[in-house]
Amino acid sequence: MDDNHITYNSQNAENSDIxxxxxxxxxxxxxxxxxxxLIQVSPSGEIRDRVKPYxxxxxxxFGLKQRWNLFSPDIRIMNQYATCLITFRDGSIKLYExxxxxxxxxxxxxxxxxxxxxxxxxxxxxxxAYWPDTARFLARANWNVDNPPVLVEPTFNxxxxxxxxxxKKQSDMSFSKIDHRTVQLPFFVRHHEMSRGGVR
Amino acid sequence: xxxxxxxxxSDICARWNSFWFKPQSAxxxxxxxxxxxxxxxxxxxxxxxxxxxxxxxxxxxxxTSSIDLNEWNRGPAFDLLLLLPSEDxxxxxxLYFSALMAFFVTIGLATRFSSLMLFLCYLSLCNxxxxxxxxxxxxxxxxSLFLIFTPCGKRLSIDCLINPVSSVQLxxxxxxxxxxxxxxxxxxxxxxxxxxxxxxxDGSAVYYATRLLDYTRISIPPFIDLPAVSKMLTWSTLAxxxxxxxxxxxxxxxxxxxxxxxxxLFHLGLxxxxxxxxxxxxxxxxxxxxxxxxDIETLLSQVRAKTLKTSASSTLSSTAQSTGT
Numbered sequence: 001m002d003d004n005h006i007t008y009n010s011q012n013a014e015n016s017d018i019x020x021x022x023x024x025x026x027x028x029x030x031x032x033x034x035x036x037x038l039i040q041v042s043p044s045g046e047i048r049d050r051v052k053p054y055x056x057x058x059x060x061x062f063g064l065k066q067r068w069n070l071f072s073p074d075i076r077i078m079n080q081y082a083t084c085l086i087t088f089r090d091g092s093i094k095l096y097e098x099x100x101x102x103x104x105x106x107x108x109x110x111x112x113x114x115x116x117x118x119x120x121x122x123x124x125x126x127x128x129a130y131w132p133d134t135a136r137f138l139a140r141a142n143w144n145v146d147n148p149p150v151l152v153e154p155t156f157n158x159x160x161x162x163x164x165x166x167x168k169k170q171s172d173m174s175f176s177k178i179d180h181r182t183v184q185l186p187f188f189v190r191h192h193e194m195s196r197g198g199v200r
Numbered sequence: 201x202x203x204x205x206x207x208x209x210s211d212i213c214a215r216w217n218s219f220w221f222k223p224q225s226a227x228x229x230x231x232x233x234x235x236x237x238x239x240x241x242x243x244x245x246x247x248x249x250x251x252x253x254x255x256x257x258x259x260x261x262x263x264t265s266s267i268d269l270n271e272w273n274r275g276p277a278f279d280l281l282l283l284l285p286s287e288d289x290x291x292x293x294x295l296y297f298s299a300l301m302a303f304f305v306t307i308g309l310a311t312r313f314s315s316l317m318l319f320l321c322y323l324s325l326c327n328x329x330x331x332x333x334x335x336x337x338x339x340x341x342x343x344s345l346f347l348i349f350t351p352c353g354k355r356l357s358i359d360c361l362i363n364p365v366s367s368v369q370l371x372x373x374x375x376x377x378x379x380x381x382x383x384x385x386x387x388x389x390x391x392x393x394x395x396x397x398x399x400x401x402d403g404s405a406v407y408y409a410t411r412l413l414d415y416t417r418i419s420i421p422p423f424i425d426l427p428a429v430s431k432m433l434t435w436s437t438l439a440x441x442x443x444x445x446x447x448x449x450x451x452x453x454x455x456x457x458x459x460x461x462x463x464x465l466f467h468l469g470l471x472x473x474x475x476x477x478x479x480x481x482x483x484x485x486x487x488x489x490x491x492x493x494x495d496i497e498t499l500l501s502q503v504r505a506k507t508l509k510t511s512a513s514s515t516l517s518s519t520a521q522s523t524g525t
Contacts, residue, residue, distance in 0.1 A: 023221055026374050030220065033378065034385075041389045057275045063323040063341045068389040070335050070476070073397030075408040099251075110250040112477040113332035117255070119414045121331045129270045130331075133262045140259075161411040164404035169425040170411060 033064070040066040078180075080158040082123035084138050085183070087151040096138055098122075123156045156182045220377050223370030225493035226354035227500075230308070232376075233315075233352035235485035236343060237306030240318065243340065243478045244299040248325065252295055255329040258286045262329070271330050280324040298322060305347070308357020312348065319344040335386075336479030342382055343482065349375035367497075376489055380448070383486045387444045394438055403431030415474045440466055448490045460487050 039055050042048050059065055084096040098118045099111075121127050122134055135152035142149055158180040162168040254261055264282065268274060284290040298321035304314035319341070326333055326341055351371040353359040399405040407430040410416050440462065447459040464484055471480035 023217065026372075027216065027220065030374065030378060034381070037382075037385060041385075056273070060272060060275050060277050060327070062345065063278070063319075063326055064345075065338055065341075066385075066389070067338055068335055068386045069393045070390070070479075071405065071409055072390060072393035072400065074399050075397075075405055076412060077408055079411070079413045081414075109247050109475065109477055112247050112334070112475060113255065114251045115414050115475070116332045116334060117251075117261075127331065130262055130266060133266050137261045161408055164399075164402070164407050164427070164430075167407065167427045167430075169422050170416075170420045171422050171425070173411065 036064055037066050040064075041068070077161050077163075078158040079161065080119060080123050080156065082118055083155045083157060084135075085151075085153040085155060086138060086142050086149045087153075088144070088147045089150050090147050092147075094142065096142065122154070151186055151188055153183045153186045156180065220374040221372045224373040224376070225367075225497075226351040226369070226371050227356075227367075227493045227496050228489055228491055229350045229352045229373070229376045230355035230357065231491075231496055232485060232488040233308065233311070233347065233350075234306055234356065235488055236340075236347065236482070237302050237304075237318075239478050239481045239485055240302040240322070240340060240344070241299055241306060242481075243336075244295060244302055247477050248295060252292065253288055255332055256281065256291050256295070256325065257288050258291060259288075260329065262331070264328070267329065272327070277327045278320070278323050279327045280320060281328050294321065294324075298325065305352075308353045308359050311353025311357055311359050315344065315348045315352070319348060334477055334479055336477050336482050339382075339386065339482050339486075340478075343379055343486070346375040346378045346382075350379075379486065380489050383483070383489075384445050384448065387441050391438065391441050391445065394441070400434060400438060403427075403434045406430045406433040406437070409474070415476070417475050418473050437466075448487075453492065453495075456490065460490055463487055 036055055036059060039048055039051055040059065082098060086094045086096055088094070099114065122130065131154050134154055139149045139152050157178050160179045162173070248256075253259075264279075268277075271277075281291065281294060284294060298318065301314045301318040301321060304310060305318050322341055322344055326337055350373075354365055354369070354371065355367065394400040394405075397405070399408055407427070410418075410420060410430075443459065444463055448456060448463075450456045450459070464487055467480040467483045470476065
């Protein structure tokens with residue numbers, strides 16, 4: 001044995017009991033691993049739903065999450081972004097935009113995670129559980145002792161891509177018209193929750 | 201019947217053992233280690249660093265309690281960041297430590313330890329704020345887990361210079377095989393998902409993908425921006441990805457290398473067209489695992505010979521200059 005790797009320069013290595021046990025253990029690990037993969041990627045069903053709660057902690061603990069549906073089954077047909085309306089105590093309203101928002105200049109790798117957060121994360125109803133946290137964060141970031149924020153309204157904005165049937169060349173597309181604007185879960189800021197904080 | 205069954209079982213066992221345990225050279229996985237470590241280093245220093253404090257800082261946009269509730273479901277999650285004092289300095293230090301481990305993996309210094317630490321650090325980062333993760337992060341995490349069990353530090357590494365091992369020594373490739381099979385599983389799952397999507401079947405997928413402003417990197421020249429071209433590219437993508445599930449395992453080297461080249465160009469093209477972070481580069485580096493050790497060895501010896509020739513000729517010319525002949 002060399003650093004847990006079985007070397008094959010000895011002729012009797014094949015017959016070694018230790019080696020055989022090692023192979024069996026590794027084989028079991030391989031089978032267990034790909035079973036976990038299969039459970040994750042298979043469609044929802046009785047067996048999967050029954051087994052998954054037992055497998056989820058293992059997935060989380062070892063980071064075995066499998067999610068390979070980039071651009072599939074269907075591609076998003078909307079250019080979307082998130083904004084936020086912040087109402088202050090004196091009645092003034094501020095439109096907050098996330099960095100790089102609306103310019104959609106995320107193609108630079110440096111802003112890849114921000115793109116994921118702003119476009120696929122914070123604006124999606126799937127992440128509704130995080131909207132109060134988002135609102136709290138933005139209230140902290142826009143905190144003013146004399147005129148504190150009293151209401152934060154995360155807003156979803158979307159512009160539909162013209163359908164394939166009405167094919168539009170990329171160069172002819174206009175992205176100025178907003179088709180959808182939905183205010184999501186207005187959050188009333190309570191003073192005792194807030195502390196000074198900052199967002200870059 | 202029983203003897204036939206026994207024969208079948210022993211045949212399956214033999215094939216299983218041959219696939220996962222038949223000794224292989226450590227060279228392909230060592231070259232892969234260099235590529236993977238480089239992409240990881242790039243990912244940590246470029247992709248993670250820019251908005252790091254927004255997601256991983258002490259005053260991050262979402263507190264850990266929310267992540268615990270909504271992502272971890274109050275289950276066990278490995279997160280070394282939680283063991284550190286809740287100060288931005290420590291959090292930034294953690295990122296740079298992770299990058300240092302990626303660098304050590306790249307150069308092959310204390311490879312087993314550094315690959316273990318890289319996995320633990322990366323797992324912590326992934327668990328700490330999973331909302332910003334992409335497919336590439338998931339793949340990288342799985343690779344870094346199995347890389348620990350490969351003999352990736354046995355060739356082309358600092359470890360190798362410190363403790364020289366014979367270049368003909370062979371190792372069990374099971375962990376390398378897991379990464380290879382995982383890559384094919386990704387293609388398989390992706391293809392199944394894509395065939396389930398109407399846009400992929402009717403040929404409009406590329407049209408929609410190239411209209412998503414947050415992903416698209418290129419402006420399509422109007423003369424090729426046509427429905428027929430979109431259909432052709434959509435269906436070509438499906439055909440290529442379907443073939444990638446199987447063809448990397450073809451023993452015929454010419455076919456295999458032709459498909460590896462097409463996979464390389466395919467992922468390079470995707471990276472050129474869409475801003476998907478290091479996603480495509482993890483795939484590209486994984487293709488190295490399908491190149492045979494002999495061919496890499498031949499290539500390396502050619503490079504070595506060329507380097508020696510160049511250095512010898514430069515030494516000769518400098519000697520000639522100094523002696524004035």
